[in-house]
Amino acid sequence: MSSRGVRHDSMRARNLAVVLATIHRSGPHTRAALAERTGLTKTTVSSLVADLLEAGAVTETGAVRAGERGRPGVAVSLSGHRVAALGLEINIDYLAACVVDLTRTVRVRHIIPADNRNSDPAVILERLRGLAKEITAEAAAEGLRVIGAALAVPGLVEGGMLRSAPHLGWRDVRVADLVDVPLEIDNEANLAALGELWFGPRESDFLYVSGEIGIGAGLVVQGGVFRGTYGLAGELGHVVVVPDGPGCRCGGRGCLEVYAGQDALLGDLGSVTELVRVLESGDEAALEACRRAGHALGVALTSAVHLLDPGTIVLGGIFAPLFPWLSEPVSAGLETRLGQMRGAPPALAVSSTGSDAAVLGAAGLVIQQIIAEPAKLLGL
Amino acid sequence: MSSRGVRHDSMRARNLAVVLATIHRSGPHTRAALAERTGLTKTTVSSLVADLLEAGAVTETGAVRAGERGRPGVAVSLSGHRVAALGLEINIDYLAACVVDLTRTVRVRHIIPADNRNSDPAVILERLRGLAKEITAEAAAEGLRVIGAALAVPGLVEGGMLRSAPHLGWRDVRVADLVDVPLEIDNEANLAALGELWFGPRESDFLYVSGEIGIGAGLVVQGGVFRGTYGLAGELGHVVVVPDGPGCRCGGRGCLEVYAGQDALLGDLGSVTELVRVLESGDEAALEACRRAGHALGVALTSAVHLLDPGTIVLGGIFAPLFPWLSEPVSAGLETRLGQMRGAPPALAVSSTGSDAAVLGAAGLVIQQIIAEPAKLLGL
DNA sequence: AACTTTTAGTCCATAATCTGTACTTATCCT
DNA sequence: AGGATAAGTACAGATTATGGACTAAAAGTT
Numbered sequence: 001m002s003s004r005g006v007r008h009d010s011m012r013a014r015n016l017a018v019v020l021a022t023i024h025r026s027g028p029h030t031r032a033a034l035a036e037r038t039g040l041t042k043t044t045v046s047s048l049v050a051d052l053l054e055a056g057a058v059t060e061t062g063a064v065r066a067g068e069r070g071r072p073g074v075a076v077s078l079s080g081h082r083v084a085a086l087g088l089e090i091n092i093d094y095l096a097a098c099v100v101d102l103t104r105t106v107r108v109r110h111i112i113p114a115d116n117r118n119s120d121p122a123v124i125l126e127r128l129r130g131l132a133k134e135i136t137a138e139a140a141a142e143g144l145r146v147i148g149a150a151l152a153v154p155g156l157v158e159g160g161m162l163r164s165a166p167h168l169g170w171r172d173v174r175v176a177d178l179v180d181v182p183l184e185i186d187n188e189a190n191l192a193a194l195g196e197l198w199f200g201p202r203e204s205d206f207l208y209v210s211g212e213i214g215i216g217a218g219l220v221v222q223g224g225v226f227r228g229t230y231g232l233a234g235e236l237g238h239v240v241v242v243p244d245g246p247g248c249r250c251g252g253r254g255c256l257e258v259y260a261g262q263d264a265l266l267g268d269l270g271s272v273t274e275l276v277r278v279l280e281s282g283d284e285a286a287l288e289a290c291r292r293a294g295h296a297l298g299v300a301l302t303s304a305v306h307l308l309d310p311g312t313i314v315l316g317g318i319f320a321p322l323f324p325w326l327s328e329p330v331s332a333g334l335e336t337r338l339g340q341m342r343g344a345p346p347a348l349a350v351s352s353t354g355s356d357a358a359v360l361g362a363a364g365l366v367i368q369q370i371i372a373e374p375a376k377l378l379g380l
Numbered sequence: 381m382s383s384r385g386v387r388h389d390s391m392r393a394r395n396l397a398v399v400l401a402t403i404h405r406s407g408p409h410t411r412a413a414l415a416e417r418t419g420l421t422k423t424t425v426s427s428l429v430a431d432l433l434e435a436g437a438v439t440e441t442g443a444v445r446a447g448e449r450g451r452p453g454v455a456v457s458l459s460g461h462r463v464a465a466l467g468l469e470i471n472i473d474y475l476a477a478c479v480v481d482l483t484r485t486v487r488v489r490h491i492i493p494a495d496n497r498n499s500d501p502a503v504i505l506e507r508l509r510g511l512a513k514e515i516t517a518e519a520a521a522e523g524l525r526v527i528g529a530a531l532a533v534p535g536l537v538e539g540g541m542l543r544s545a546p547h548l549g550w551r552d553v554r555v556a557d558l559v560d561v562p563l564e565i566d567n568e569a570n571l572a573a574l575g576e577l578w579f580g581p582r583e584s585d586f587l588y589v590s591g592e593i594g595i596g597a598g599l600v601v602q603g604g605v606f607r608g609t610y611g612l613a614g615e616l617g618h619v620v621v622v623p624d625g626p627g628c629r630c631g632g633r634g635c636l637e638v639y640a641g642q643d644a645l646l647g648d649l650g651s652v653t654e655l656v657r658v659l660e661s662g663d664e665a666a667l668e669a670c671r672r673a674g675h676a677l678g679v680a681l682t683s684a685v686h687l688l689d690p691g692t693i694v695l696g697g698i699f700a701p702l703f704p705w706l707s708e709p710v711s712a713g714l715e716t717r718l719g720q721m722r723g724a725p726p727a728l729a730v731s732s733t734g735s736d737a738a739v740l741g742a743a744g745l746v747i748q749q750i751i752a753e754p755a756k757l758l759g760l
Numbered sequence: 761a762a763c764t765t766t767t768a769g770t771c772c773a774t775a776a777t778c779t780g781t782a783c784t785t786a787t788c789c790t
Numbered sequence: 791a792g793g794a795t796a797a798g799t800a801c802a803g804a805t806t807a808t809g810g811a812c813t814a815a816a817a818g819t820t
Contacts, residue, residue: 003402005420006394008778008805011386015807018385025383032768040385044807046769063815070767071815205609217687226606228689229585232722235686240717242623243679251719252682299623302632303683306615307597309608337620339631342612388776388807395778412797424778426798443786450796451786 012048013375015040019048020057020374023078024102030064030073049076055378056082057102057370078102083378084139085370086149086179087363088132090124091188092116092167092213096356097131099139099146100363102370104198108138109359118169125178132179147377148369150184150362151175152191154212158231160185166249167213184365188358189234190225192351193218194368195361196314200352207310208351209236209301211317213262219308223368226308237261239300259296262318265289272318279325290325297326298333305338305346316351323350392428393755395420399428400437400754403458404482410444410453429456435758436462437482437750458482463750463758464519466529466559467743468512470504471568472496472547472593476736477511479519479526480743482750484578488518489736498549505558512559527757528749530564530742531555532571534592538611540565546629547593564745568738569614570605572731573598574748575741576694580732587690588731589616589681591697593642599688603748606688617641619680639676642698645669652698659705670705677706678713685718685726696731703730 006014018038023029026037031049035042052058059079063072080101089096093116098109110131116124128151136146155165162173162185175185193208197220210216215237219226227233237257238250245254258264262272267289269275278286301313315323315330327348334345353360370377386394398418403409406417411429415422432438439459443452460481469476473496478489490511496504508531516526535545542553542565555565573588577600590596595617599606607613617637618630625634638644642652647669649655658666681693695703695710707728714725733740750757 003398003405003418005398005418005424005778006386006391007420008807011391011777012806014386018383022383030768038383038385040387041808042769043771043809044385047806065767065816069765069817071769073768221609229601229691229726230689230722233687233689235689238686239683240679241620243621252717295623299620300683303619303680304687306618307613307684307687309610309613309615311609337632342610346609385807388778391806392777410797421779422798423780423800427777445787449788449794451798453797 009375013373013380015044016048016051016374016380017372019045020052020078020371023058023076024371028061028064028075028077030075032073034076051380052076052374052378055374055380057374057378080105080107081143082145083147083370084144085363085366086132086136086139086146086181087152087359087361087366088128088149088178089152089188089191089359089362090116090128090168091152091154091358095124095128095131096359097128097135098356098359098363099135099144100360100367101144102367104364104367106199106360106363107142107144108135109356110135116168121168121170121173124168125173125175129178136179146179146181148182148184148366149179150186150191150365151178152188152358152362153185154188154214156232157185157187184362184369186225186362186365187216187218187231187234188212189216190218190227191359191361191365192316192353192357193220193225193314193361194364195353195357195359196220196316196351197223197361198364198367199357199360200314202312202314204311206312206314206349207301207304207308207346208314208316208357209297209319210357211260211262211315211319211322215257215261217304219310236300236304239303241296241299256296256300260293260300265293265318265322272321276321279322287325290322291329293322294326294329295333298330298337301330301334302337305334310346312347312349314349314351316353316357317355320351320354389755393753393760395424396428396431396754396760397752399425400432400458400751403438403456404751408441408444408455408457410455412453414456431760432456432754432758435754435760437754437758460485460487461523462525463527464524465743465746465750466512466516466519466526466561467532467739467741467746468508468529468558469532469568469571469739469742470496470508470548471532471534471738475504475508475511476739477508477515478736478739478743479515479524480740480747481524482747484744484747486579486740486743487522487524488515489739490515496548501548501550501553504548505553505555509558516559526559526561528562528564528746529559530566530571530745531558532568532738532742533565534568534594536612537565537567564742564749566605566742566745567596567598567611567614568592569596570598570607571739571741571745572696572733572737573600573605573741574744575733575737575739576600576696576731577603577741578744578747579737579740580694582692582694584691586692586694586729587681587684587688587726588694588696588737589677589699590737591640591642591695591699591702595637595641597684599690616680616684619683621676621679636676636680640673640680645673645698645702652701656701659702667705670702671709673702674706674709675713678710678717681710681714682717685714690726692727692729694729694731696733696737697735700731700734 080103189210217236242254248255460483569590597614597616622634628635
């Protein structure tokens with residue numbers, strides 16, 4: 001709730017953002033079409049587009065004939081040639097980075113396998129800094145200037161600081177000076193949700209369920225992630241499934257994570273790939289684990305639907321490859337439990353962005369910021 | 381997400397709103413203080429304040445000395461003398477209406493007891509129309525012009541239409557032409573949450589839990605109510621407490637409502653007042669019912685806290701008079717279950733607005749709109 | 761082939777609004 | 791009484807959007 005007044009310069013900044021956002025949301029437009037949609041005059045739009053062209057945010061991409069007669073307009077599209085966003089991720093067993101241009105095209109991508117459990121933050125961050133430098137240079141070779149970055153971490157983030165990442169064994173780590181552009185830090189599940197929004201087929205509001213070692217969720221509302229008062233919202237993994245169930249590492253009992261976390265699903269198996277293999281061969285213990293997890297997910301998601309009212313539920317992370325075995329029990333659970341309360345339960349979908357969701361979402365967050373505040377980030 | 385461009389008139393409209401909102405949030409200000417806080421110049425603020433004075437939204441209320449020396453400034457405060465908001469409520473056993481001025485002072489208030497269960501919408505709405513007319517006239521006698529209204533109903537609202545109100549026995553009722561000013565309709569729990577925000581001691585984000593026959597909740601985030609994709613968010617009453625518990629009227633099993641709804645709490649007793657009396661006399665069955673309800677609330681709220689991350693939890697409706705008996709088991713449940721996950725569980729508080737919360741919140745919603753868009757609603 | 765219609769985009773004078781400096785007003789301090 | 795300090799106002803100037811006139815480019819019409 002900005003309580004700052006609007007001045008001439010912020011009026012123009014806002015109008016630049018409106019034009020850019022319109023192109024971003026609805027594809028290439030002629031200046032005339034932009035004027036129509038934004039309610040601004042053709043003159044004003046021309047002037048705004050001129051600034052955006054100069055800043056390299058948009059390009060003119062040939063003539064389009066609007067109706068049958070009249071002078072054809074010139075389509076103005078987002079430019080993939082000048083500015084770009086850097087996405088970074090620290091996870092349990094890898095470091096990842098990608099550079100994405102304004103058209104949401106992934107231009108460069110790197111993943112370094114690593115065992116980051118109980119690691120020294122300084123060492124890992126130094127390695128990540130190197131990776132960022134390298135990938136920024138590769139982007140520069142393609143003519144792209146990275147103007148912002150975001151970092152996804154598997155833990156709780158508050159005030160730009162990593163408060164705790166149990167699986168990394170990190171506490172209160174300040175991430176600064178990693179790159180020489182503005183850097184955002186956010187939770188893996190939140191950014192994976194944005195990844196699904198920006199690089200998947202989603203259009204509207206949805207709840208992204210991120211199955212990793214823990215289970216997180218990111219609720220996307222009106223193009224942004226709902227974070228709650230302290231940024232701790234979306235902890236689906238600790239929603240209560242059985243009030244007197246087995247103890248959970250969080251101190252609670254019968255949390256979803258106990259039934260559907262990676263450890264519960266894998267049992268003795270070493271990896272999700274392996275689990276999928278034995279599921280395909282019809283292994284009864286594995287099938288039963290999936291049924292149990294699906295049932296628990298159905299219960300927790302029922303509570304989540306009642307509280308959050310998402311339009312769609314997207315299963316991601318390790319739940320994505322397991323979707324064929326989870327989908328049935330989860331949607332059955334939702335259907336019988338939600339029953340009379342609403343027309344139909346939210347649609348259940350599988351994530352399309354795979355394990356890249358979080359890095360991609362990190363880059364997407366930056367692109368979102370560029371489009372929301374072009375004047376600030378493009379130096380207009 | 382407005383995609384409309386900013387023009388000169390919308391710039392001014394925004395600045396009027398910024399000034400008014402600053403006074404509303406932080407009390408009377410001199411023009412100089414407003415300039416400081418909004419980032420606008422003194423000149424601009426003077427001009428904006430002049431318009432707001434003329435529209436009757438603010439008044440000058442005497443001199444204030446800022447520092448030690450210098451000319452004293454003139455405090456500009458919200459005016460309670462010209463414009464007002466109408467709050468309306470249809471509930472199971474009464475109709476209510478109130479007129480509130482911009483200073484949040486309740487100027488007129490009426491409650492008509494009535495048995496609205498399984499009633500004819502047309503009849504009740506006609507009665508409400510009469511009540512609205514009457515109270516508007518009484519406000520006019522005090523010099524107040526009602527410029528907007530909102531209606532609280534115990535049911536699901538979608539697209540300005542009452543989809544279903546099970547306890548009234550209403551379905552798909554269109555409420556139009558009830559009054560001759562713009563009318564909003566919303567769910568009782570959502571508006572009660574706003575009532576707590578506007579007329580209670582709350583400042584920041586909180587989850588308002590509304591105990592009535594059903595149990596609803598309204599999450600207040602950044603001054604507004606979080607509604608979800610279809611406006612169905614906050615159905616705390618059907619969060620799963622025991623996955624295989626007793627069936628609920630919603631079709632699910634073991635919902636919170638089964639354990640902590642009015643029916644479960646009252647047992648054979650006729651009213652909450654009566655329940656309080658027997659609790660005070662130490663009736664063991666009643667105490668046990670409260671403990672059970674408190675335990676169930678603790679479980680459901682744990683899930684809610686993990687998903688929504690509210691700063692505070694406010695118990696309202698019938699939970700308010702029962703707070704002395706519920707507070708202990710609820711906060712114990714939250715504390716042990718949330719344990720390691722966050723610093724401390726959200727504070728647990730009792731609602732101060734009593735059974736008026738929803739009507740008051742309805743009026744508060746209108747005032748919120750006046751303050752957010754003064755140019756539109758005051759005709760500037 | 762020339763003329764008309766239609767739509768896109770630009771030019772330029774005008775209008776709306778905010779800014780900044782100078783000025784007036786009101787109070788306290790010495 | 792004179793000076794210092796802060797609030798509020800006046801007015802010229804700056805910024806940005808508007809609106810109508812103009813140019814540009816295409817298709818239809820005669």
